[in-house]
Amino acid sequence: VLESADPNWRSILQQECEDFFLSDRENAVAEKWNDWRKIALTKAIENMLLPAMQHELRAELEFDARERLCDSYRQRFTKRIMRGPYSHRGAGLPELVNDDEYDRGIKVLACVWDRDMKVNKDPTPVTCVLLSREGEHRETLELPFMQLSDFDRRKQDSCKLLTEFVKRHKPDVVCVGTNGRTSESLYQIVDMVVKNVHEIRMAPPVFIDDAPARIYQQSKRAVEELPDQNTLVKLAISVGRLAHDPLGEMANLLCDPKDFEQLVVHPLQDMLDISERMKIADECMVDAVNAFGVDINVACRNKHSSALLRYVSGLGPRK
Numbered sequence: 001v002l003e004s005a006d007p008n009w010r011s012i013l014q015q016e017c018e019d020f021f022l023s024d025r026e027n028a029v030a031e032k033w034n035d036w037r038k039i040a041l042t043k044a045i046e047n048m049l050l051p052a053m054q055h056e057l058r059a060e061l062e063f064d065a066r067e068r069l070c071d072s073y074r075q076r077f078t079k080r081i082m083r084g085p086y087s088h089r090g091a092g093l094p095e096l097v098n099d100d101e102y103d104r105g106i107k108v109l110a111c112v113w114d115r116d117m118k119v120n121k122d123p124t125p126v127t128c129v130l131l132s133r134e135g136e137h138r139e140t141l142e143l144p145f146m147q148l149s150d151f152d153r154r155k156q157d158s159c160k161l162l163t164e165f166v167k168r169h170k171p172d173v174v175c176v177g178t179n180g181r182t183s184e185s186l187y188q189i190v191d192m193v194v195k196n197v198h199e200i201r202m203a204p205p206v207f208i209d210d211a212p213a214r215i216y217q218q219s220k221r222a223v224e225e226l227p228d229q230n231t232l233v234k235l236a237i238s239v240g241r242l243a244h245d246p247l248g249e250m251a252n253l254l255c256d257p258k259d260f261e262q263l264v265v266h267p268l269q270d271m272l273d274i275s276e277r278m279k280i281a282d283e284c285m286v287d288a289v290n291a292f293g294v295d296i297n298v299a300c301r302n303k304h305s306s307a308l309l310r311y312v313s314g315l316g317p318r319k
Contacts, residue, residue: 010045017041066271070280073266078284080265081250084292086173086206086243105133105298109171110240112210112232113146113186114179126186127232128162130169131240134302135248137226140233141165146189162193170200177210177239206243212253213238215262221252225304241304247288251307254281285311 021037023030086106108131114124125144132138143162145154166174174194176187190205216222217234226234241249254260260281261274269277289311299305310317 014041014045017045069266069268069271070276073269073272073277074280074284077265077281078288081247081284081288082291083246085245086175105135106172106244107131107133107169108135108240108244109166109169109174110177110208110236110243111174111186111190111205112177112179112236112239113182114232114235125232126158126189127236128165129233129236129240130165130171131237131244134298135241135244135304136302137237139169140229140236146186159189159193162190163196166193166197166202167199171202173203173243174205175208175239175243176205177213177235178207179210183207208239208242210235210239210242212249212263213242215253215259216249219256219259221256221259245305247285247292248305248308251285251289251311252304254278254285255307282311286313 018038018041021041022034023037086108109128110131111126111128113126125142126146128141128143129137130139130141141161143158145152145158148155150156174190176183176190187205187207194202194205213235216238217231222234222238226237229237238249253263257274257278260278265277289308290313294308294312295305296309299309309315
């Protein structure tokens with residue numbers, strides 16, 4: 001900083017110090033003492049003053065940078081969690097759902113497809129799961145031939161199966177987990193199926209960021225909740241819950257520091273300890289949960305919704 005302001009700052013500092021400490025008497029003894037004073041000043045500046053200034057400046061810059069990083073991390077995490085459940089009102093179709101039913105939640109059909117994820121089946125199927133209005137897993141549909149050509153009979157049959165599945169269950173929303181180009185092609189297929197369902201009016205499918213869901217599918221919590229399901233079914237269930245109750249799914253992710261550590265919120269988050277990130281996330285969750293509110297009855301009935309209770313003011317993790 002000093003060199004950018006004035007390249008000769010060292011000599012200027014040396015000269016200012018000499019003006020204070022050197023004697024202005026004009027005799028041989030005073031000049032001899034001034035020579036020793038210059039040597040002492042040079043050693044004091046180079047070996048003591050400048051290192052101390054450098055250390056203090058680095059500490060201040062590091063403190064400011066950490067504060068700014070914490071603020072940026074807090075803003076990004078808050079933006080990520082401050083989302084309510086999917087609403088038809090936002091899709092411009094308010095007449096689709098009866099208000100009484102909507103207050104009890106939404107039925108979600110979640111579809112995921114990942115060519116790189118092996119589930120002991122060849123080819124890897126498109127996996128669709130239906131979640132009830134309380135976010136519980138109800139039914140699974142696996143379509144193994146969606147990656148074939150549009151003219152292939154097996155793909156046409158798979159699309160018919162998906163169409164019948166939608167007609168039978170009448171989900172409030174169909175969501176697709178994001179995973180590069182595979183999710184884009186899956187979205188086009190699902191969108192075509194939804195448009196061909198003339199018996200019920202449905203909003204277009206929606207993309208759901210599946211980063212938290214991909215952490216969930218490999219977590220200890222997923223093994224305990226869904227021991228008999230494969231990884232794609234676990235992924236689809238978590239994607240559906242992110243549409244059904246995004247705040248609740250993020251609250252579950254925060255329960256295990258090992259799971260939360262895998263969530264990428266900020267590109268520089270590794271400069272913060274996991275404990276610092278957890279503290280910021282907990283503070284943001286308290287604000288979000290108390291802003292949205294919690295249905296105590298739903299939280300008591302469904303284990304995956306109970307994680308929200310620890311963030312209610314007056315309760316906390318211990319209670």
